[in-house]
Amino acid sequence: MSWFQDLSTRAKLFCGFGLVIFFLAVVIVAAIRNVTSMGETRDEIFYHEFANTTDVLTMKGKLESARVGLFTMIAADGRTEQEARRAMIKEVNSSIDSLFRILYDRNRDEPEITRLVEELERTYADYRDARDRQLLPLVYSGKKDEAMSMAMGVQADRYAKMASLVSDLEGVMKTKALGHISVSSAEASRYVTLFIVLGLAAIIISGFVALTLNRFIAAPLREISDAAARVASGDLTVNIRSLGRKDETGVLSETFARMVERLKKQTIDLSEAISVLASSSNEIAATTSELASGTEQTAIAVSETTTTVEEVKQTANVSSQKAKHVSEIALGAAQVSQNGTRLVKETLEGIGNIKEQVEYIAGTIIKLAEHNQAIGEIIAAVDDIAEQANLLAVNASIEASKAGEHGKGFMIVAQEIKSMSELSKQATKQVRSILNDIQKSSSAAVLATERGSKAVEATVRQSSGTGETIQKLAGSINEASQAVIQIAASSQQQLIGMDQVAVAMNSIKQATTQNAASTKQVEITIRNLQELGSRLKEMVRHYRV
Amino acid sequence: MKKDTIDWNAIKERIKKAEEAASGRPGSLSPAETLEKRARALAVPSGPAHGEAGEEGVRAVVFTLGGERFAIESVYMAEVALSTEIVPVPCTPEFVLGIVRLRGDIISVIDLRKFFELPEKGLSDMTRLLVLSNGEMRFGVLADTVEGVEEIRMEELKKLPTLSGVRGEYLAGVSVKGMTVLDGGKLLADRSIIINEMAD
Numbered sequence: 001m002s003w004f005q006d007l008s009t010r011a012k013l014f015c016g017f018g019l020v021i022f023f024l025a026v027v028i029v030a031a032i033r034n035v036t037s038m039g040e041t042r043d044e045i046f047y048h049e050f051a052n053t054t055d056v057l058t059m060k061g062k063l064e065s066a067r068v069g070l071f072t073m074i075a076a077d078g079r080t081e082q083e084a085r086r087a088m089i090k091e092v093n094s095s096i097d098s099l100f101r102i103l104y105d106r107n108r109d110e111p112e113i114t115r116l117v118e119e120l121e122r123t124y125a126d127y128r129d130a131r132d133r134q135l136l137p138l139v140y141s142g143k144k145d146e147a148m149s150m151a152m153g154v155q156a157d158r159y160a161k162m163a164s165l166v167s168d169l170e171g172v173m174k175t176k177a178l179g180h181i182s183v184s185s186a187e188a189s190r191y192v193t194l195f196i197v198l199g200l201a202a203i204i205i206s207g208f209v210a211l212t213l214n215r216f217i218a219a220p221l222r223e224i225s226d227a228a229a230r231v232a233s234g235d236l237t238v239n240i241r242s243l244g245r246k247d248e249t250g251v252l253s254e255t256f257a258r259m260v261e262r263l264k265k266q267t268i269d270l271s272e273a274i275s276v277l278a279s280s281s282n283e284i285a286a287t288t289s290e291l292a293s294g295t296e297q298t299a300i301a302v303s304e305t306t307t308t309v310e311e312v313k314q315t316a317n318v319s320s321q322k323a324k325h326v327s328e329i330a331l332g333a334a335q336v337s338q339n340g341t342r343l344v345k346e347t348l349e350g351i352g353n354i355k356e357q358v359e360y361i362a363g364t365i366i367k368l369a370e371h372n373q374a375i376g377e378i379i380a381a382v383d384d385i386a387e388q389a390n391l392l393a394v395n396a397s398i399e400a401s402k403a404g405e406h407g408k409g410f411m412i413v414a415q416e417i418k419s420m421s422e423l424s425k426q427a428t429k430q431v432r433s434i435l436n437d438i439q440k441s442s443s444a445a446v447l448a449t450e451r452g453s454k455a456v457e458a459t460v461r462q463s464s465g466t467g468e469t470i471q472k473l474a475g476s477i478n479e480a481s482q483a484v485i486q487i488a489a490s491s492q493q494q495l496i497g498m499d500q501v502a503v504a505m506n507s508i509k510q511a512t513t514q515n516a517a518s519t520k521q522v523e524i525t526i527r528n529l530q531e532l533g534s535r536l537k538e539m540v541r542h543y544r545v
Numbered sequence: 546m547k548k549d550t551i552d553w554n555a556i557k558e559r560i561k562k563a564e565e566a567a568s569g570r571p572g573s574l575s576p577a578e579t580l581e582k583r584a585r586a587l588a589v590p591s592g593p594a595h596g597e598a599g600e601e602g603v604r605a606v607v608f609t610l611g612g613e614r615f616a617i618e619s620v621y622m623a624e625v626a627l628s629t630e631i632v633p634v635p636c637t638p639e640f641v642l643g644i645v646r647l648r649g650d651i652i653s654v655i656d657l658r659k660f661f662e663l664p665e666k667g668l669s670d671m672t673r674l675l676v677l678s679n680g681e682m683r684f685g686v687l688a689d690t691v692e693g694v695e696e697i698r699m700e701e702l703k704k705l706p707t708l709s710g711v712r713g714e715y716l717a718g719v720s721v722k723g724m725t726v727l728d729g730g731k732l733l734a735d736r737s738i739i740i741n742e743m744a745d
Contacts, residue, residue, distance in 0.1 A: 390691075415694075
């Protein structure tokens with residue numbers, strides 16, 4: 001069988017299917033022949049027996065209708081109507097004649113049928129002659145009863161004969177048809193037997209061919225397909241046996257083995273590559289995650305910074321306004337300080353007046369004190385006089401007491417003088433104490449005036465100091481207002497700068513947001529990649545190499 | 546500030562009042578005050594020492610010395626004067642302070658506190674000179690003040706036993722009011738007071 005093995009699959013298939021086709025052709029030829037013979041038989045039956053029968057039956061009908069037409073004609077009254085019937089009968093006669101010719105033509109080989117048809121024709125000819133020559137003139141001449149009796153008489157007999165002849169014809173034809181059918185069915189059963197034999201032979205040969213093809217094509221293919229299935233399930237450890245054949249199967253097995261080998265190598269390479277890819281994608285994912293969180297933090301920070309910048313901007317705005325306000329205030333303060341300087345000058349003048357007044361008061365008080373002193377001296381003199389008067393009174397009373405009764409009146413005078421002197425002494429004492437008080441008061445007043453004068457001097461000094469201070473303050477306020485104006489300008493610039501910073505921060509914020517979104521996208525992509533890597537890994541893991 | 550403002554009107558009012566008072570015009574004292582003052586002045590001489598009891602009593606000059614009141618019968622009293630410059634005299638007893646000139650006379654002056662060996666308590670200016678005299682003897686004693694002449698009932702005087710020692714004989718007694726009444730006669734008659742001119 002080695003030669004068969006080495007045949008190409010096409011050749012093998014040609015051989016196997018050629019055998020089957022040959023048997024199939026034999027069966028087909030037999031069948032064609034059978035079908036042709038069956039068709040002939042059927043044609044015979046259809047074109048002879050069936051047509052004969054039909055024609056005979058048609059003829060029977062025509063005869064019937066001719067007869068009915070005659071009766072109708074007899075019964076008819078008008079000439080025109082009789083003529084119409086006559087025309088119809090003539091038409092029926094012509095068709096009956098044509099039917100006779102057909103029957104003759106068809107059954108030239110059938111002597112029995114031809115004989116029966118000739119007898120029928122003859123009878124019909126008699127019937128037609130009798131009708132046309134005897135009966136119709138009777139009808140035309142109006143002799144209906146005669147015509148009727150003739151029709152019911154001789155003509156009816158002839159018609160009955162025709163009917164029986166037609167029945168005979170029918171029977172013969174039926175017998176002929178049955179014969180043909182039986183021949184045909186016998187032939188059919190013979191062909192059935194032939195088909196069974198041929199079919200069985202064809203089945204056996206086909207089975208043999210199938211088995212052989214199976215053994216030489218399907219079995220090795222199955223082996224390879226099993227191996228392919230294992231490869232498909234990931235087992236690359238399959239060992240393809242070399243068939244040592246030169247046909248397509250052999251080539252296939254060798255190619256398959258090479259393919260598996262190649263696949264194995266590629267799978268190993270792929271697995272390594274996937275490992276690298278997976279680890280790389282993991283690392284990238286981690287990095288991207290960090291990057292994403294970093295970007296998020298950056299975004300938050302940028303957001304916070306933006307807010308802060310906004311706040312700083314607000315603050316700068318406020319400070320700018322404040323600076324403007326302060327510069328206005330400073331201008332007002334400068335005005336106020338100038339007023340203050342003027343007022344201090346006026347105050348100084350006023351204090352100078354007060355000083356003069358105080359000095360005048362002091363002088364007056366000193367004069368008062370001096371007057372007091374004079375009064376004191378006068379009072380001392382008065383005191384002295386009172387003392388003397390007292391002593392004089394005492395002496396007078398002593399003298400009076402010495403004078404006894406005569407000095408009694410004088411004694412009273414002396415007593416009066418003494419009491420007066422005591423009164424004046426008391427008065428001088430009071431005056432002295434009052435003077436003392438006045439002296440003390442004036443001393444206190446002098447002291448107070450001195451203090452006032454000193455206070456005035458101090459106030460003058462302080463006021464001049466205040467004036468200088470206010471002058472300095474005015475200068476400082478002027479400088480401050482200049483500085484404040486500069487600050488206002490600076491804060492305006494700062495505000496503009498802060499605006500620019502805010503715009504920049506907004507741009508950064510947008511960029512950061514986009515960055516974050518992009519990072520998120522990248523993260524998602526990386527995750528997909530990671531997933532892909534792990535899936536690939538999983539897939540590769542299925543391969544056993 | 547309200548405290549510092551001066552009510553010049555009130556001050557002017559007060560000054561005007563003071564000026565009125567100084568010029569002695571009426572209005573400086575109310576009439577009631579003037580009347581009361583006069584009444585009091587008249588009331589002083591009409592004391593109990595000046596009433597109907599004058600017949601039995603002795604008139605005496607009352608003076609103070611070192612816070613204590615003394616009295617000497619006015620019979621022995623020559624005059625009362627202001628003590629002028631006392632010139633100390635050597636070789637005299639301790640109680641003799643010296644001599645003074647009074648209207649051309651030389652009078653010796655005695656310190657009664659030393660004479661009676663009384664303790665020298667209290668302030669004493671001794672500005673008064675009381676001149677005692679009985680016609681033949683004449684000397685002065687110093688006093689702080691001279692109150693005047695009063696009536697003293699001799700029978701009401703009490704003898705002080707404590708002073709009966711050294712110079713008890715010169716004491717007439719102590720009055721009801723706690724006033725020491727000296728016996729001027731005995732003082733003038735005392736020999737020890739007479740200064741011995743032959744001392745040296």
